[in-house]
Amino acid sequence: MPQQDQRDQQEAGDAPGEGQKPRTVLVAIGALLMGMLLAALDQTIVSTALPTIVSDLGGLEHLSWVVTAYLLASTAATPLWGKLGDQYGRKRLFQTAIVIFLIGSALCGVAQNMAQLIGFRALQGLGGGGLIVLSMAIVGDLVAPRERGKYQGLFGAVFGATSVLGPLLGGFFTQHLSWRWVFYINLPLGVVALLVIASVLHIPVHRTRHTIDYLGTFLIASVAVCLVLVASLGGTTWAWDSAGIIGLALLGLVLLAVFVRVERRAAEPVLPLRLFRLRTFTLVAVISFIVGFAMFGTMTYLPTFLQVVQGVTPTMSGVHLLPMVLGLLLTSTLSGQIVSRTGRWKAFPILGTGVTAIGLLLLHQLTEFSGTWRMSVYFFVFGAGLGLVMQVLVLVVQNAVGYRDLGVATSGATFFRSIGASFGVAVFGTIFTNLLRGKLDAALAGRTLPPGASAGELSADPQSLGRLPDALRATVLHAYATSITDVFLYGVPLVLVGFAVAWFLKEDKLRGSVTAPEISETLASNPVERSSHDEVARALSVLGTREGRRRIYRTITAKAGYDLLPASSWLLLRIRRQGSAQPAMLAETTPVPLTAITDASRQLEERGLVDRTGVELTLTASGAASAEALAKAREESLSELLGDWWGPDRPTDLVQLVHDLNAELCGSDGECPDTDGPPGDHQRL
Incomplete structure (x- = not known):
């Protein structure tokens, strides 16, 4: 092994999180969250600043490329960041991504024309793609599989928060400082993240060779x-x-x-063509493209409508967009939970595309005279439709593929949404520009115009509308309003195609391991890139822990064929894991009540499964055999969740993952046997 690799291994330890203090891990997670925050924020913070940027730099016809350049660059770079991180170490790559992102942000802040801004946004997107994919991957290096669920929830919370804060902060900076601060704000945050990562992030460098495409x-x-x-x-x-x-x-x-x-x-295609032989993947790809098209295309031009047509400030335009974000987050969360619990999912793509089409039709009805409540309701309906369909698409495609394609299928579904987003912003921009030019020419024909009021000048600088006479301003505002709202109407036929396609999805039974995807997979503009191993680890860490907190000890005790209290099975596995146990101390350090531990230890002693030496319990030979049987039953319970992924030809890394996760879960502190039922409910199985 090269000397540098040896130094990395010595610095990191042999296993994720090994030898690292919990506080150090939390600080490192905080730095990763800050990196994720930067990339996630830049997906939404620019939208409310766009009208002001256009007024300052000109080039309204190229406004869409400020968003599209970032989307395309981050989409193209994502698979490369993931595999390069596997091959050369994620810490170095993450630091590189931060530096690229910060350089792009600084250059965006000093851009002097639209062409420069678009080019620098592409550079920023290259770094942003790495920040998102590597920050989530590094969590797997830092913490054990059973702990990943709660940390992944933090990353999901960052995406949820930025979807709300982005438009607000973008509007605030634009109104009270300058639109350039939309980009400058990244610099201090990025430098802090860079310093913290350099000093506290110590992760193993397990090199995985890839043939990068x-x-x-x-x-x-x-x-x-x-x-x-x-x-x-x-x-x-x-x-x-x-x-x-x-x-x-x-x-x-x-x-x-x-x-x-x-x-x-x-050898390792960025998009395996064999996936398109699966009808479900192909249909999901089409629907994902359409959802990305409608979502990002609409969200790019709503702030322009609010600021130019409605006359609200940039900050308040962010506030006006909150109902749409609320609708998206609410229905996205609810649909994911309902699907995970019921196993029924087909209604959501159909309902989601249908509601999204209705939302676009409602947005088409907006005028310069529309009130706040009316706009809020329309925004909420549109966001709710997107949320109903977006969360489910990733889940559906994960359920349809074999284990070897799980990772690439997940990234494939979000890849097509990202490409759709790029097309949506570009197409909506073209339609808007053509409509606005034609309507301004018609509105101004035959009128005596003051200086700076030609159709070309009014379309290049939206803020110039405020300098027009009242009668002329009303005509021009109407041209702007109808141009933007007509754009939404053009999106309706495409969304209806998605509605029709959704009916052809086949509702296969969900595997037990398929759960609602992280919110980052719903809101991220660039594809989520994880290996099949990472996807299963995420699913099992969530399911295994949740099931362990509920009734897993009933299940595994029955599966092993024993007549024991659930707490007795937990205590056996606990002693097997730790070598010994002190009941009184367990009651103080675990969520299991003292009475349940006392009953369990008495039962194990009576059955001859443990020996007591003072206050300490150790396993007898028969106790060790029973604990081994319970551990095996637990492993079988986890493997059953995988369905047909756990076939005769299952890969060794999947077998090892289930084995390792089982070892971490069995008898651990965070799990509690089913002891909260009514008295006597858990006495015998």
Whole structure:
């Protein structure tokens, strides 16, 4: 092993979190959360600043590219960050991602024209993709599988919080400081995260060799860029039948054909084509594309409507968007919980796409005279529709694939949503620009215009509307209002296609290990990239721990064929795990009541399963055999959750994961046998 690798291993310890104080781990998690916060915040903080940015830099027709450049760059970079982290160590890569993101942020803050801002946003997106994927992966290096659930919940909370705070902070900085502070705010936060990561993050460097599909990544990104350029430049910068547009379209098709050829031969393809043989994956890819298209396309232009047409401040435009975020978070959480508990999911993609289409129709009805309550209701309906469908799509595709494709299928579903988002922002931008030019020309035809009030100048600088005479301002505002709301109407047919496609999904029975995905998979603009092993570890850590807190000891005691109290089974496994146990101390340090521990220890002594030496209990030979049988029953319970993933040809890493997780869960402090029922309820099985 190279000397650097040896130093990394010595610094990190042999196992995740080994030798590290809990406080140190928490500080490291905090730094990771800060890195995640930076990337997540930049997905939403820019939206409310866009109208002001356009007024300052010009180039309304290129407004969509401020968002699209970030989306495309982070989408293309995500799979590379994941595999490079496996191969070269995640700590170094995470630090590199922070540095790239901060450089991009600083350059965005000093951009002098729209072209510079778009280019720097792409650089920022390269770093942002790494921040999201590596921060979640490093959690798996820091903490044991059974602890990951609660920490992953923190990362989900960051995404939820940024979806609310982003528009508010973007509006606040734009109104009270400058739109440039939307980017400058990243610098102090990023530097703190960088320093903390360098000083306290010590993780093992277990190198995993990958054949990284650089060519496939480049080709799929190039195809996306060509097609998005066609969508954004066609009919605005270049005519649809111009040589430039036709050339870009043909280039995109040629690159797509080359991509298909390359992916068929790639050892580790960035998007395995075999996935498209599964009807469920193909349909989910289509629906994900449509959801991303509608969501990000609409969210980019709602702040423009609020600030330009409604005349609200940038800060208040963020407040007005909160009902949409609330609707998305509420229905996303509820749908995920309902599906995980009932196993029925098909209604949600159908209902979600249907409600989203209704939401777009409602947004089309908005005018410059619409009241706050009316807008809030319409925003909530639109967000609720997105939440109903987004959470479920990842879950459905995870349920449809085999173990070896679990990781790439998860990232594939979110990849198509990311590409859809890029197209949505670009297409909505093209439609808006064309509509606005035509309506401004019609509204201003034959009128005597004051200086700076031509159609071109009014479309380039939305803030110039405030300098118009009242009669003329009303006409121009109406042109702006109808141009934006008509854009939402153009999105309805596409969402209805998604509604029709959703009916063709086959509702297969859910595996026991398939749970509601993390909120980061719902709200993140770039794909979630994890291995199959990581996905199963996440699912089992959540399920295993939750089931352990409830009735797992009843289940495993019956499975092992013993007539014991649930607390007795827990105590046996506890002694097996620790070597010995003191009942009085267990009552003080675990959630199990003293009476339950006393009854359990008395029963184990009577059965000859433990010996008592003073206040300490140790296993007898028969007790050790019983504990081994209980541990095996627990492992079988975990493996049963995997369904057909746990087949005869199951890979060794999956077997080892179940074995390790079982060892961590059996008899551990955080688990409590079923002792909270009515008296006598748990006396015998």
